[in-house]
Amino acid sequence: MKTRNEICGYPVITARCGKIDPDSIEDYIAAGGYKALEKALNMTSQEVVDEVKASNLRGRGGAGFPTGVKMETILKTDVFPKYLVCNADEGEPGNFKDKYLMENDPHQLIEGMIITAYSMGIEKGYIYIRGEYNKPIIIMSRAIEAAREKGFLGKRILGSDFSFDIEIRSGAGAYICGEEFALIESIEGKAGRPRSKPPYPTVSGIYNKPTLINNVETFSNLPFIIQEGAEKFISIGTPSSSGTKLVSLSGNVNNRGVYEIPFGVTIRDIIYKLGGGIPENRKIRMVQLGGASGPCIPEEMLDIKLDYKEMENKGLTMGAGAVIVIDERYNVLEIVRLIMRFFRHESCGKCTPCREGNRQILRILYRFVSGNASNNDLALLESICNVMCQTSFCGLGQTAPTAVLTTMKYFRDDYLSGMRNLSTNSNIV
């Protein structure tokens, strides 16, 4: 097992967190801030995009799409205006790393956005922050104001021909608005329901114009990549996953919090070395990866590494990097029911598989929890989950049943005991 220092190694995007005053742009500049922007302004658009492509940076919001490829698509589009959006609608239960970045190093995000906008020729950017995040909204607003005063935002940035400004848009309580098109609808002042894809936002986004949407953590990596170079970025992590990942560690673990780790660290090390293990040395019942829409795995699978390729090979995803630890005091089905209640509440209702599927899954789960499930219920549950995964309109419905499917695979006995009238004591009303 590695030591804590060996695991955390070299911070890329949290180096300044907790060391500078987030409200002081002077602190940020003194710590090397906005140097990458100066460097980028002396590069061509293509050079910036090539650097990002060479870095192998993948979207940190959950989908893991190569950022440089997305940038190239926008760069090659001749339709104007183009828009830039930072997705700070961090609503997935178990994730709080974007909040951490915005509250501790807001200028890093702004700098990442300015560099991206410069390379794409974009003049208008939005940061879409969920309505529940009051503090990040206040901190980001002040930071944008300070960046304007110093000439990093606005007309003719640092004396160049490039102009760019950022506006904050707040959500109003809807998990679905983390989906790119729902977010775009919300920015346009509508209810956040997804649009049909393709065309993707890079072709037709805000007001049907090309729009680049990236997560907070993705943008925050840009200053490092430009300043230090893609080669240094690639030297951190694993061959298939370069750089670091922020992990939000929560649940039944001693040291809950946000950790920046290079790719390649095992989930077990994250829980025991960084998280300090489980309170009162209890055993782990299961661990959910990525957040509510992520897979639930048993204790014996914890030696899997946080790595895009390795996880994909095992049929798992890391999502936005949440690790939720659930100890032995809790019943698997109880937890799954709680997760599905969240999705039933958050489904936007636009498409039938998700709107009805979540409700039906919950009803069937109740039969298992109360020990009244019939022999057909297991097959029915699996069938509904598969229909949702394959036919839902957007990512919410496609990934909502992940917890059910993975617990059916790894904790099948818990389902079977719900059919043999061994009812569990559920506290969920």
Added chain:
Amino acid sequence: MVKLKEIIERRGRASENLIHILLDYQKSKDTNYISEDEVKFVANELNIKESRVYSIITFYSLFSTKPRGKFIIQVCGDVPCYVNGSLNVVKELENILRIKMGETTPDGVFTLEHTSCLGCCDISPAIRIGEELYGNLTPGKIAGIISSYRRKYNENKE
């Protein structure tokens, strides 16, 4: 409606500002909701249909079409909070306020609501009152928090 008009003037009449206008206005009201007359007023000012305004306030969970308390207590019940004892927090809140989830105290001071994850799983179980977050809660801490808001309310009334 003077305040509402002020907010519309400040935010601008483009329909893309609708969510911000409604959020700002709802926050400024002690009753924390948007009334039928206010919907009509906003629709008229922004030159959009009333149904368009309703499509927003019935979709997003931070809005309400019914009067709520001055202080809205939102309790997170998602997995990270649940496994750290959010149920006990709910029970204690219901005990002290003598209301059930989703209800408002008869004096109109508190409303108790469930909320989706507040993004503070590192200090779970957590609640949000107005714009303040409270974390690492135990049933023993609830009474003190509630009485501090009662005091605040009574001071403002005087």
